Amino acid sequence: MAEVKALTKKEEEIRRLIKAEIPWERVGPTPMPEIPDLRPWDMRLLKTYKPWYAPFCDLCCLCTYGKCDLTENRRGACGLNIETQQARLILLACLMGCSAHAAHAGHILEHLIEKHGPDKRINLGTFIEVEAPNIRTVTGLKPETLGDLKTVIEYVYKEITHLLDSTNSGQEGSYLDYESKALHAGMLDHVAMEVADIAQIVGFNFPTSVADTPLVDMGWNSVDKSKPVILLVGHNPATSCTLIDYLRENGLYDKIEVAGICCTALETTRYSDRAKIVGPLSRQLFFIRTGIADVILTDEQCIRTDMPIEADKVGSRVIACVDKVMYGLDDATDWGTEEIVKQMVEEKKHFAILDTHKAAEVAAKVALEIAPQRRKEWLTEEEAMETAKKCTNCGMCEMVCPNLFSIGDGITEGAKGNFDLIRQQFNLCIGCGKCEQECPNHVPIFKIMQVAASKETWKIRAGRGAIMDTEIRNVGAPITLGTIPGVVAFVGCSNYPDIEDVADMVDEFARRKYIVVLTGCAAMVAGMKKDKDGKTVYEKYPPDFDAGGVVNVGSCVANSHITGAAIKIANIFAALPLRANYEVMADYVLNRVGACGVAWGAMSQKAAAIGTGCNRLGVPVILGPHSSKYRRLYLSRKEEDDWRVMDARKREIVDSGEPSPEHLAYVCETKEKAMVMIPKLCIRKNDTPQGRAIKLNHYISLYKKYMGGGLPEDLHLFIRRDPDIPLVYKKEVREHLKQIGWKPKEPVGLPTLIGTYPSKVPLDAVIH
Amino acid sequence: MAVIPFHRVNVMTGIKAARVIEDPSQYADFIQKAKRPLLVLGPLLSQWSLDGKLLIEYALEIAKAANIPICATAQVKGKLTELGVKPDSVYDAVEIVNALKDPDWRGVRKEGNHDLVLFFGIRSDLEEQCLSVLKHFAFTHLKTMTFDKYYFPNANYSLPNFRKDKQWKAFLESLIDDLKKGG
Numbered sequence: 001m002a003e004v005k006a007l008t009k010k011e012e013e014i015r016r017l018i019k020a021e022i023p024w025e026r027v028g029p030t031p032m033p034e035i036p037d038l039r040p041w042d043m044r045l046l047k048t049y050k051p052w053y054a055p056f057c058d059l060c061c062l063c064t065y066g067k068c069d070l071t072e073n074r075r076g077a078c079g080l081n082i083e084t085q086q087a088r089l090i091l092l093a094c095l096m097g098c099s100a101h102a103a104h105a106g107h108i109l110e111h112l113i114e115k116h117g118p119d120k121r122i123n124l125g126t127f128i129e130v131e132a133p134n135i136r137t138v139t140g141l142k143p144e145t146l147g148d149l150k151t152v153i154e155y156v157y158k159e160i161t162h163l164l165d166s167t168n169s170g171q172e173g174s175y176l177d178y179e180s181k182a183l184h185a186g187m188l189d190h191v192a193m194e195v196a197d198i199a200q201i202v203g204f205n206f207p208t209s210v211a212d213t214p215l216v217d218m219g220w221n222s223v224d225k226s227k228p229v230i231l232l233v234g235h236n237p238a239t240s241c242t243l244i245d246y247l248r249e250n251g252l253y254d255k256i257e258v259a260g261i262c263c264t265a266l267e268t269t270r271y272s273d274r275a276k277i278v279g280p281l282s283r284q285l286f287f288i289r290t291g292i293a294d295v296i297l298t299d300e301q302c303i304r305t306d307m308p309i310e311a312d313k314v315g316s317r318v319i320a321c322v323d324k325v326m327y328g329l330d331d332a333t334d335w336g337t338e339e340i341v342k343q344m345v346e347e348k349k350h351f352a353i354l355d356t357h358k359a360a361e362v363a364a365k366v367a368l369e370i371a372p373q374r375r376k377e378w379l380t381e382e383e384a385m386e387t388a389k390k391c392t393n394c395g396m397c398e399m400v401c402p403n404l405f406s407i408g409d410g411i412t413e414g415a416k417g418n419f420d421l422i423r424q425q426f427n428l429c430i431g432c433g434k435c436e437q438e439c440p441n442h443v444p445i446f447k448i449m450q451v452a453a454s455k456e457t458w459k460i461r462a463g464r465g466a467i468m469d470t471e472i473r474n475v476g477a478p479i480t481l482g483t484i485p486g487v488v489a490f491v492g493c494s495n496y497p498d499i500e501d502v503a504d505m506v507d508e509f510a511r512r513k514y515i516v517v518l519t520g521c522a523a524m525v526a527g528m529k530k531d532k533d534g535k536t537v538y539e540k541y542p543p544d545f546d547a548g549g550v551v552n553v554g555s556c557v558a559n560s561h562i563t564g565a566a567i568k569i570a571n572i573f574a575a576l577p578l579r580a581n582y583e584v585m586a587d588y589v590l591n592r593v594g595a596c597g598v599a600w601g602a603m604s605q606k607a608a609a610i611g612t613g614c615n616r617l618g619v620p621v622i623l624g625p626h627s628s629k630y631r632r633l634y635l636s637r638k639e640e641d642d643w644r645v646m647d648a649r650k651r652e653i654v655d656s657g658e659p660s661p662e663h664l665a666y667v668c669e670t671k672e673k674a675m676v677m678i679p680k681l682c683i684r685k686n687d688t689p690q691g692r693a694i695k696l697n698h699y700i701s702l703y704k705k706y707m708g709g710g711l712p713e714d715l716h717l718f719i720r721r722d723p724d725i726p727l728v729y730k731k732e733v734r735e736h737l738k739q740i741g742w743k744p745k746e747p748v749g750l751p752t753l754i755g756t757y758p759s760k761v762p763l764d765a766v767i768h
Numbered sequence: 769m770a771v772i773p774f775h776r777v778n779v780m781t782g783i784k785a786a787r788v789i790e791d792p793s794q795y796a797d798f799i800q801k802a803k804r805p806l807l808v809l810g811p812l813l814s815q816w817s818l819d820g821k822l823l824i825e826y827a828l829e830i831a832k833a834a835n836i837p838i839c840a841t842a843q844v845k846g847k848l849t850e851l852g853v854k855p856d857s858v859y860d861a862v863e864i865v866n867a868l869k870d871p872d873w874r875g876v877r878k879e880g881n882h883d884l885v886l887f888f889g890i891r892s893d894l895e896e897q898c899l900s901v902l903k904h905f906a907f908t909h910l911k912t913m914t915f916d917k918y919y920f921p922n923a924n925y926s927l928p929n930f931r932k933d934k935q936w937k938a939f940l941e942s943l944i945d946d947l948k949k950g951g
Contacts, residue, residue, distance in 0.1 A: 052862060052865075052866055052901065053901065053904070053905070054897035054898065054900040054901045055900050055901075055904050056781070057780065057781035057782045058780075058781070058782025058783050058784055058904075059781060059782055059783070061781075069783055070904075071782070071783065071784045071903075071904065071907075072784075072907055082904050083905075398774075398775075399774055399775060399776050400776050401775075402777055402893075404775055404777075404891060404892060404893065625891055625893070625894050626777075626891075626893050626894070628894070628897065629893070629897075631897060631900070633862060635862065635863070635866050637863075637866060637867060637870075666862070667860075667862055667894065668842070668860070669810065669811060669841065669842045669860065669861060669890065669891060669894055670811050670842045670843060672811075672842065672843045673811075673842045673843060673860065706843060706846075707843050707845055707846050708843060708845060708846015708847065708849050708850065709846065709849060710845070710849065713858045
């Protein structure tokens with residue numbers, strides 16, 4: 001009895017927190033879900049999409065019982081086996097990522113509540129009524145103020161603690177339960193990201209309810225080197241927006257150049273279209289070593305951990321602005337501005353300054369002082385040739401290259417005066433600098449790259465935040481029926497096999513009238529290639545969330561708007577209630593919304609969390625070949641697995657025999673393969689014959705284009721009846737089907753997993 | 769002394785590392801003793817060449833000499849078609865590995881799962897992951913082997929880190945000769 005009473009109190013507390021008395025929708029079955037609440041859904045997903053583990057190592061080294069050998073079915077001293085250990089590490093990765101976004105959200109929220117107060121209203125503009133689809137779906141709260149967002153982020157913090165607790169030695173013993181927890185962390189990540197971006201949009205007045213945001217300049221050569229330059233690196237725009245304000249208020253807006261790398265750059269261009277984007281994460285070390293930045297302001301996430309050391313090499317000064325990254329520097333937050341400036345200018349010191357206003361003022365003053373001393377000359381081709389002659393092409397650089405290429409070959413060619421190869425290699429370089437560190441002859445590889453690197457500049461559309469409800473109403477039907485063949489989201493970092501891959505993929509799918517959405521570094525690199533008319537994809541395609549649109553939603557935290565759009569399709573178009581109704585939303589997305597994420601350059605643990613959050617919501621994710629190093633995928637075996645679903649119209653379980661979507665987390669070794677996998681992962685059981693024929697038309701034509709002809713080996717699995725066959729390939733496909741003895745099958749009227757596993761959700765809940 | 773993989777991203781932390789085989793006849797023996805070997809071909813075989821001969825041609829000679837079925841990954845099927853060869857199966861690297869994990873899988877020729885899997889031409893960090901999967905989850909029913917130029921610690925049998933292409937070429941040519949003789 002005591003337990004029941006305690007539970008009731010907990011439920012009452014949750015209802016208080018989510019303001020259950022406000023009847024905007026009836027509260028669904030899982031308000032503010034805890035670990036067990038969505039576990040049945042996870043287990044159902046994991047039954048079809050089984051974890052695929054490539055263990056990091058043979059051992060567990062995490063406690064003093066060990067090291068424990070986990071090979072050949074051995075268990076560690078605590079009883080853990082290798083699968084569970086790998087799942088535990090995945091959960092840890094997802095928690096690192098989730099906590100990075102949650103702490104970012106918490107910090108920005110504190111900053112903005114300080115600035116505007118907790119009652120600052122959330123208003124995302126005329127065209128966005130469902131302002132927080134992830135928050136509403138997961139927690140059941142409709143956030144109306146910044147203060148409400150604080151309630152949400154406190155829920156996320158609490159869940160992170162419980163999840164992290166489970167990774168302590170002697171806790172969870174099932175890999176499936178660790179996966180369920182990782183999926184929970186992934187879902188929370190999208191909630192945290194949504195909190196962060198809504199707060200930023202509201203608090204900084206970022207664009208919202210608009211598609212046609214400004215086109216801004218990008219590329220390291222877009223930075224005006226004749227002015228003092230302040231470089232922003234990281235993700236948190238609190239300091240960068242304060243800096244812009246300071247420059248505007250003090251008549252310095254035209255006198256100081258502000259540029260950014262990684263997501264802070266994207267955020268700053270949402271605040272000032274004069275700010276420049278140097279490029280993605282992979283250009284960080286390269287740009288810092290140019291010495292163009294007079295002052296570097298770091299905030300958090302994806303910033304070099306050796307920033308002060310690198311800055312010292314070129315005479316830049318560093319200000320660490322967020323407590324997560326203080327580099328061992330003196331905390332000058334409470335010092336007088338003039339004293340800090342004096343020491344930075346005269347003694348070349350770096351400082352941590354956790355007060356954004358002070359950091360902005362110091363940065364501007366120091367940049368003005370030291371810019372005249374900045375080196376103005378660059379290595380000439382002749383000098384680069386001479387320097388390159390030190391290279392003996394010993395291969396040490398290739399050994400340590402994460403992208404596995406031989407920069408030594410490029411340098412050797414450079415020594416002969418041919419910079420073509422190194423120019424190509426610059427596109428492969430992820431900017432880690434390990435090659436230079438390893439070089440026994442101390443060849444300054446990055447300096448030589450400066451000579452070869454493209455000095456081109458590009459245009460990127462500034463991030464626009466959430467997808468508008470009006471857009472969802474327009475595309476809801478064609479997406480769920482399949483006549484818009486899919487929504488493809490290019491997300492995440494820049495750990496690419498080739499920096500041009502993303503632009504090529506965006507172009508291919510926008511041309512084919514998919515809806516293409518982008519975030520973070522992927523959004524940047526999509527714009528770093530021009531067509532024969534000199535246009536980037538942002539200039540070539542419309543910015544609307546519609547067929548053939550190319551939509552930059554913003555930074556990493558804007559990934560929540562992508563999952564949010566999928567939820568909105570279920571809620572706004574299909575009129576399914578979302579409030580605390582996660583299973584119904586995820587089931588709808590999995591079975592009916594043809595969306596696919598592509599984390600081609602996934603790098604940090606945040607990418608693991610983002611991707612895993614997409615997976616729980618039923619969105620499959622494709623990884624690039626060296627982005628799969630968290631070493632867990634979710635794969636089905638298409639012809640062996642159980643593809644039974646509930647046909648909610650007939651109220652009976654039917655065997656669809658159709659592996660759609662085939663996988664939830666997948667890795668493609670090449671861009672060519674990804675081009676073929678993307679259309680396949682946009683296939684859903686709900687497609688109409690017309691929609692399916694359109695999707696298969698792309699699947700077949702891309703297969704022919706990139707796989708060297710013929711028909712996909714598994715094509716027959718996706719053809720239910722003759723009308724599914726695309727007109728242009730009718731004859732060829734019919735002959736193929738006849739040869740292999742294909743038999744038609746009934747399409748599923750209203751496919752759902754609800755009713756195929758134990759769940760509190762009744763079948764009627766998915767019928768709209 | 770432990771062999772360090774050429775690509776440092778593949779350095780293994782562990783206790784069970786591949787046996788380095790430098791003698792092609794030993795490799796040939798392993799292949800010939802296998803009941804149901806499988807050759808998994810990666811897209812780099814269409815890019816790499818030794819003295820102007822594409823590595824995929826070496827791979828096909830190995831397959832032919834020992835009657836080994838081929839699994840074409842990524843876009844390899846296109847190149848094979850160009851060369852007039854129909855692969856026995858088409859799967860991506862992670863897909864074939866996923867199937868191979870299952871001892872009850874019937875294999876690409878539907879004759880039962882494979883007992884020796886030979887990897888060739890997949891980018892090394894992904895290949896190393898595939899080998900890790902099989903090492904940990906398929907050790908009861910199959911062994912793995914690599915033909916790439918460098919050492920792969922998660923395989924059962926691997927070539928050493930060849931410093932020079934000519935060493936690699938000599939190994940492959942000698943292996944093909946041995947397999948032909950054995951056949």
